[in-house]
Amino acid sequence: MFEKLFGKKSAHEKTDIERRFNLIGRVGQGSMSRVWKATDLKTGNKVAVKVLDKEKTARFESRFKGLSKPSEGEIAVSLKHPCITVTNEFGWTTEDEMFLVMEFVEGVSLSLLVDLQNDEMKRFRLRYMIQIGEALNYLHQQNWIHRDICPRNVMISDDKSVKLIDFGLVVPNLPEFRRPGNRTGTASYMAPELIKRQTTDQRLDIFSYAVTCFEMYTKRFPWDAAMTIDAVLQHINKPPAEITELLPGIDAQIAAAIMKGLRANPDDRWSNAAEMVAEFREAEVRLVKLAREAAAKRKGAAAPPAGQPKAAIELPPAAPARPEAGTPPEADSKNERGKPTKPGKRPLKKGRKRRRPDDDIDLTAMFAD
Numbered sequence: 001m002f003e004k005l006f007g008k009k010s011a012h013e014k015t016d017i018e019r020r021f022n023l024i025g026r027v028g029q030g031s032m033s034r035v036w037k038a039t040d041l042k043t044g045n046k047v048a049v050k051v052l053d054k055e056k057t058a059r060f061e062s063r064f065k066g067l068s069k070p071s072e073g074e075i076a077v078s079l080k081h082p083c084i085t086v087t088n089e090f091g092w093t094t095e096d097e098m099f100l101v102m103e104f105v106e107g108v109s110l111s112l113l114v115d116l117q118n119d120e121m122k123r124f125r126l127r128y129m130i131q132i133g134e135a136l137n138y139l140h141q142q143n144w145i146h147r148d149i150c151p152r153n154v155m156i157s158d159d160k161s162v163k164l165i166d167f168g169l170v171v172p173n174l175p176e177f178r179r180p181g182n183r184t185g186t187a188s189y190m191a192p193e194l195i196k197r198q199t200t201d202q203r204l205d206i207f208s209y210a211v212t213c214f215e216m217y218t219k220r221f222p223w224d225a226a227m228t229i230d231a232v233l234q235h236i237n238k239p240p241a242e243i244t245e246l247l248p249g250i251d252a253q254i255a256a257a258i259m260k261g262l263r264a265n266p267d268d269r270w271s272n273a274a275e276m277v278a279e280f281r282e283a284e285v286r287l288v289k290l291a292r293e294a295a296a297k298r299k300g301a302a303a304p305p306a307g308q309p310k311a312a313i314e315l316p317p318a319a320p321a322r323p324e325a326g327t328p329p330e331a332d333s334k335n336e337r338g339k340p341t342k343p344g345k346r347p348l349k350k351g352r353k354r355r356r357p358d359d360d361i362d363l364t365a366m367f368a369d
């Protein structure tokens, strides 16, 4: 697929998108596009139609003149992964703008959840991190570099799964695209080698992924927020904030995995997304086990064998939208840190149902892909 995309130029047939689609309403204004929720009058499907800004896209593509870089549409259509939004087709409007027709994701932007830090976020973030990592690993295996991994480009669908949405800055993982100079991306997520105009590779995405994970736990960047590349340059030589200091209750394995992704020298980072995801998965299995044991203990059932660590997390008090698909939240502050609870019944708050130990734990349902 990767090879097939090179040198191939699609016919420039133009589409009147107002005739082809019932444009129901704008859902997004990206920096490079306008996005509508629409009904595809050809198929009857509910879709998202993304129309790329002609000038900005041309400016971006002009960086790669003579390299036959595939377009966003060609790249997006080629991607097939459960955590990547399906793009069914692309074409050109009567104004000669490229448009993409995607499945419409009912859900919210991960950036909103980062800001909210609500129960849903605390409860599912590890699972989201794993799924973002899986999508990134797939993208890397297909020989692309994403170059704009950040919460803004991740949607969380209503069924609590990740959908990566934006492939506007993706480049092929080939030497001619890894040369210094192309500093596109989002300032606060940019790897030092990119900012310093050094040769880059897929590990720049590992850095952005680690910044994203850091934010998912702390709501802040590892360095002070930066609006410009120059501002990033000023602080990137300092070490990042230590996640365990900001969040003493965070699981040590998760914290270490995130911090390793933030190392300034790419050789010191995870060499691929799969390695980082493996750490998160391992931590999750352990945390789920501890949560089960804590729940069993609360119910007065058999306690974990002597010598085993005490549960570091507690099951969440409120029932989720889809209890079977959840993962227990991790401790993320001192007062939320899991403490061994006494067996026996705690009084239930009004209107709450008593939960079974496995109400929100189902490892097989969590990673169906």
Ligand SMILES: Nc1ncnc2c1ncn2[C@@H]1O[C@H](COP(=O)(O)OP(=O)(O)OP(=O)(O)O)[C@@H](O)[C@H]1O
Pocket: 027, 028, 029, 030, 031, 032, 033, 034, 035, 048, 050, 085, 102, 103, 104, 105, 106, 109, 152, 153, 165, 166, 167, 168
């Ligand atoms: N398939 C989709 N389903 C639902 N909403 C979508 C979909 N694709 C995009 N959106 C909405 O449109 C917004 C902009 O999309 P996208 O990130 O692809 O555009 P962009 O112009 O490349 O953005 P930017 O450069 O600012 O990251 C998203 O944040 C999201 O709210």
Ligand SMILES: [Mg+2]
Pocket: 030, 031, 152, 153, 166
């Ligand atoms: Mg975007």
